[in-house]
Amino acid sequence: MAEITPREREILALIAQGKRCRDIAASLGVAVHTVRKHRTNICEKAGLHGTGQLAAYAIRVNAQAAPVGGNAEQINAAATEHSQLLASLSDRERHVLRLVGQGLTSKEIARHLLISPATVRKHRENISRRLALHGLAPLALLAHQAYLA
Known part of the structure; x- marks a missing residue:
């Protein structure tokens, strides 16, 4: 496997923060096409x-690289916020979300849950x-x- 460049690591860090291509491009001062090319190379x-796999990989790589931080108050506040957000979802939506976090595609999730890929896409849209x-x-x-932290 080829080595990931420092610029690609920078882009991975921004993907792990949930940034979109155009946001990454604006923050790095490059064209959106350049960011897309870096994503393809990664x-x-x-x-x-x-x-989905790229996002999960970026999060995993950055979780390993970043030291675990935050005091107990910050960690508890984040956990409370997540539980409140997730409480508004159905059980099936939470299950789909968990599988999205593992980097599965809509087709893979559909096979796993024995439902249609269109249903998976609708669940993702609703979430x-x-x-x-x-x-x-x-x-x-x-x-x-x-779910994974």
């Missing part, structure tokens, strides 16, 4: 297929709408923080 180097999240990376980040 996927090829890491053997990833799709945005995004209820939690006011836009894009797959913020969903993966929330899932990681709520």
